[in-house]
Amino acid sequence: MDDIVKQALAKWPNVPSCTGWLMLDRRGNWRMRDEAAQASGSPGMPIRHEALLGFINRNYECDERGQWFFQNGPQRVYVELGYTPWVVRLLVEADGTLALKDHAGNDFEPAAVFADDEGGILFADTAAPPRVAVLHDHDLELFADHAALADDAMNGEFRWKDGVTLPLQPVRRADIASRFGFVQSPSANA
Template identity: 80%
Template sequence: MDDIVRQALAKWPNVPSCTGWLMLDRRGNWRMRDEVAQASGSAGTPIRHEALLGFINRNYEADERGQWFFQNGPQRVYVELAYTPWVVRLSANEDGALALRDQGGCTFEPAAVFVDEDGGILFADRSEPARIAVLHDHDLDIFSDHAALAGDDSLSGDFHWNAQVTLPLQSVRRAEVAARFGFVASPAAQV
């Protein structure tokens, strides 16, 4: 958390939190949701300002109930999650070495790989508790280049992470992801 945010919290400790105004979409874009977007259920307007994106990413955390928020100075802005609290991008360099980075640009080291019923790919990392991230859909080709799927329709198989590690593909139901990994997708209903 930024020092300026800590100072604001100390100066104004009782600022009410807000919900519904910020969303992390399925592709890792932060979106501002005004009253019209909230009322219509739309995702809102993508935030493009680099300094603001950096500020959001540095001050993004979860509370004790698994509700993710952006600490905007003294105000806690709870985040609507389109799927998971993290979205990762997968890349391969010219030597074939793979890298995963989350929406804030930080390295994400996978410990497990999951496939949901819609073919969405999710990675859990090695932290405690494990962070769960959905793979950006533009990176499915890279993923499939490094996965060996079973010959049946079960979406089972293995993912080969940098030649040293083979991670089995595990099935997970999308509706169970939040409870299994301890986060709240829509804190507006919880706060």
Template identity: 80%
Template sequence: MDDIVRQALAKWPNVPSCTGWLMLDRRGNWRMRDEAAQASGSPGTPIRHEALLGFINRNYDVDEHGQWFFQNGPQRVYVELGYTPWVVRLSANAGGALALQDQAGGAFEPAAVFVDEEGGILFADGSAQPRVAVLHDHDLDVFSEHATLTDDAMSGEFRWNDQLTLPLQAVRRGDVAGRFRFVPSPAAASA
């Protein structure tokens, strides 16, 4: 968290939080959701300002209830999640080594890989409370080059560099939030 945010929290500790105004979409884009977007259920307008994106990413965290938020100075802005709290991009360098990077620019080391009934690929890391990230759909070709799938595409294995072969596990999209203990819509949870 930025020092300026910590200072603002100390100076104004009781600023009410807000919900519904910020979304992380299925492709890892941060979106502003004005009242019209919230009322219509649309994802909102993508944020393109690099400094603002950096500020959001540095001050993105989770509370004790599994609700993800952006700490905007003294105000906590709860985030609507398009799917998971993290979205990763998968790339391979010229030598074939794979790398996963989350929407905040951090490295993501997979410990498990899942496929949902819609063909979405999810990775979980090996932390005590595993982070879960959906793979950006533009990277499905890279994924398939390193995976062996059964005919129904709901099982198989994924080869993570030459170090690890991860079994592909089936998961229902509707079960992901509960399994990984996050709230996809804090606005709905607080209503």
């Protein structure tokens, strides 16, 4: 968390939280959701300002109930999740090895890989507790190039790097939030 945010929290500790105004979509884009977007169920307008994106990413955390939020100075802004709290991109490094980067640009070291019943690929990392991230849909072909999939496309294995192979585990999309302990649509008062 940024020092300026910590200072604001100390100066104004009782600023009410808000919900519904910020979304992390299925592709890792931060989106502002005004009242009209919230009322219509629209994902809202993508945020493109690089400094603001960096500020959001540095101050993105989870509360004790599994609700993700952006600490905007003294105000906690709870985040609507398009799927998981993290979105990763799969890429090939200059040396030919694979890498995963989360939507904030940080390395993501997978410990497990899952295929959901809607065709999504998810990774759980080595953190404790593990973070779960959905793979950006633009990277599904690259994933398939490094996977051996069964006919059901929910089983098989993923050839990671340094000779590490991760078994592909089937999972229902509806079970992901409870399995990994996060809330997709948070409530500041829950």
